Amino acid sequence: SDVILVYCYPKTIITRIPECPYGWEVNQLALGGVCYNGIHDSGYYQFIIPDLSPKNKSYCGTQSEFKNPVYHFYNSIVSNDSSIIVKSQPVNYSFSCTYNANYLVNQAAFDQRYVFWECSSPCFQHRISLIQKLCYILRVATVHVKNGSSGSFESQLSLNFYSNAKFSSIKEAPFIVETSEIGSDIFAGVEAKGLSDRFKVVLNNCWATPSSEYFYQIHWPLITKGCATDNSILVHENGKTSRATFQFNAFRFRNIPKLSKVWLHCETHVCDSEKFSCPV
Incomplete structure (x- = not known):
């Protein structure tokens, strides 16, 4: 008993x-x-x-x-x-x-690949001489989704890509960003599904690395203490609902291996709106 x-x-x-x-x-x-x-x-x-x-x-x-x-x-x-x-x-x-209340959500974002073609006609203004005359096309390519976090809410949190700034349609992974699309807008967000309405999602810090290690020495900060790190990044919602959303420009890391991924990492706080003022 x-x-x-x-x-x-x-x-x-x-x-x-x-x-x-x-x-x-x-x-x-x-x-x-x-x-x-x-x-x-x-x-x-x-x-x-x-x-x-x-x-x-x-x-x-x-x-x-x-x-x-x-x-x-x-x-x-x-x-x-x-x-x-x-x-x-x-x-x-x-x-x-x-x-x-706190989680680290990880997501593998882009594959960075160099693709070489024989040059029967110019494909860029410059050419690279290897054994034979070649030119290269750079692709910032496939997006893979891999969510990870810790704690009792971990299965409810996901980091997603969206088709546009309305964040109404999740963009299926993988998708390809061509070289000509570097600098175009990427729409992302961390969402909590199946939680009580009292809990709101707050992004404290988000950053990108060319490694799955969130503490990797090479990184690009996107959001720091809830705020965008530069004018190319826009935080749409943070701490208002069960989803926090932001956008940034497509990019690549310099001097990377022939094939590598860019990972996104977000330190996420699940905020109790009945006890705290959650928006940052």
């Missing part, structure tokens, strides 16, 4: 206790002392907090607090008998769920 199972999902908390703890029936147990919403399920009594941000701000007495960098949600299942005498030992099953 002293066992409690707690499942902490990104938006929902499910708690299960063995049936008939100390003789109590499910209709005598209350979530937060106020909600008699338990159900009998396969030898357990199950109680559900369906949304961490209900309209009345607290579902059945659920309390929350933020101890940087972790969110804590608390509640309990207690016995409540309105009869004159109590024949069973009172019970109080307290439980909590913790959620990390």
Whole structure:
């Protein structure tokens, strides 16, 4: 009777206790002392907090607090008998769920490739002599998606590309950026799906590297402390909704190997808008 199972999902908390703890029936147990919403399920009594941000701000007495960098949600299942005498030992099953607020989201962005062609006609104004006369075409090419982060919300976060500044259509990966398109706009964003409405996505820092290592010495900062690092970068939304979006110009790193990738990295904060002013 002293066992409690707690499942902490990104938006929902499910708690299960063995049936008939100390003789109590499910209709005598209350979530937060106020909600008699338990159900009998396969030898357990199950109680559900369906949304961490209900309209009345607290579902059945659920309390929350933020101890940087972790969110804590608390509640309990207690016995409540309105009869004159109590024949069973009172019970109080307290439980909590913790959620990390900060994540590092990584994405492999561009393949950088040099493609050589035999020159029957000029393809650039200059030519390169190797064993035979050749000219080269540079492509900033295929975009691959690889999301990564840490903590309880990690499966809900993704870094996506979009077709335009409306951010209404996700651009399928991979896609190719031709040489003539260097300097054109690339639209990107970090989105959290399936979280409670109270949580907003904030981009603290975003940068690009020619390596999957986020701390690689060669890097180009895009967003620093929530702000664009230069006039070629535009932050559209940050901390207002479950998605933060920005755009930057297509580029390439100089003096790279014949084939390499450019990686994007974003330090992302999931902000509780019920407790903090989230927009940066």
